Amino acid sequence: MHVMISVDMEGIAGVSGPQDTLYGRPNYDRFRRLMTQETNLAIEAAFAAGAASVVVNDSHDGMRNVMYEELDERVELISGFNKPLCMMEGVQDADAVVCIGYHAWAGTTAATLDHTISGGQIHNWWLNGRQVGETQINAAIASHFGAPVVFVSGDDKLAAQVHESLPGTRTAVVKYALDSMCVRSRPLSEVRRLLREGVEEAVRAHATIPVQHIDGPVTFRMEFTRSSHAQVACLLPMVTRVDGRTVEVTGPNAVDAWRLAFGALRLGSTCDMG
Ligand SMILES: [Zn+2]
Structure with a gap:
């Protein structure tokens, strides 16, 4: 083990x-x-x-x-x-x-x-509609x-x-x-x-102890702290704008969805440099 x-x-x-x-x-x-x-x-x-x-x-x-x-x-x-x-x-x-x-x-x-992944950029994060950390x-x-x-x-x-x-x-x-x-x-x-x-x-x-059960594809929704984070994250075509500060990505499984979400977050974070 x-x-x-x-x-x-x-x-x-x-x-x-x-x-x-x-x-x-x-x-x-x-x-x-x-x-x-x-x-x-x-x-x-x-x-x-x-x-x-x-x-x-x-x-x-x-x-x-x-x-x-x-x-x-x-x-x-x-x-x-x-x-x-x-x-x-x-x-x-x-x-x-x-x-x-x-x-x-x-x-x-x-x-x-308290924060989720990135204190300066993330206000809220959801997994298939449920708030998560x-x-x-x-x-x-x-x-x-x-x-x-x-x-x-x-x-x-x-x-x-x-x-x-x-x-x-x-x-x-x-x-x-x-x-x-x-x-x-x-x-x-x-x-x-x-x-x-x-x-x-x-x-x-x-x-x-149960492995976390997830139904179907995995959608991560992320509310950024600034609308500019969402704007820049949406340069990736697989990132969808939900509202001014919020974006969403969907992957066939948790790892692919994580890669999309983390990529969007890292990209969105670059707006803090400009
Ligand atoms: Zn830490």
Whole structure:
């Protein structure tokens, strides 16, 4: 059994604002170490649950945050940008996906650093008419390869969204968000126990946890923060304008739809340079 661990940073215990998560900011080095420690707990748990191999995908910002030299020496690390499957690169060979340090979707009330894929460009994102965030988008990509998202950790608002959208997926609440930039983190000893025990149980149960079910072709609808983003994204003929700030793409499966959506987002983002 092969496990892929995707690690974001906003949902790491203790993280409360961008000064903790952005390269070069005052607290970044402290929290990238804590991010690496949470990753190591998930790795240890996955092996304890019987994983034959574990691959870690650094999934935050520029995707060069996890400290390789402090990472469990048994695993491979995927880092850097322009991965074909972005936060899900490595899922191709996985039987189970574990998401550490994740966060709620853009616009969620009182959720740590809420955003969806791209904070500056995306206001809302829907999958076949349902509002989604990164966890649900990534679960859809994982479903294409037959892998369930078995475990997700982050704040309480994320956990509520995961319970609603991904039945069977285990969650760990490592902190309670009071605002997008204010948290009440659980005691570190408790956080570590929740991650260690939770990931092990979830990976052991992976065969019974449902793969996200998607009916028919996959349509992603994205509301940008500016109409110019939508205008530029629509240079691609397969991108349809829904309204001033909103576009839609449809693919025969989640991966093709993701490629269209991410391409439209990257293209639309270029309007910020002009
Ligand atoms: Zn992130």
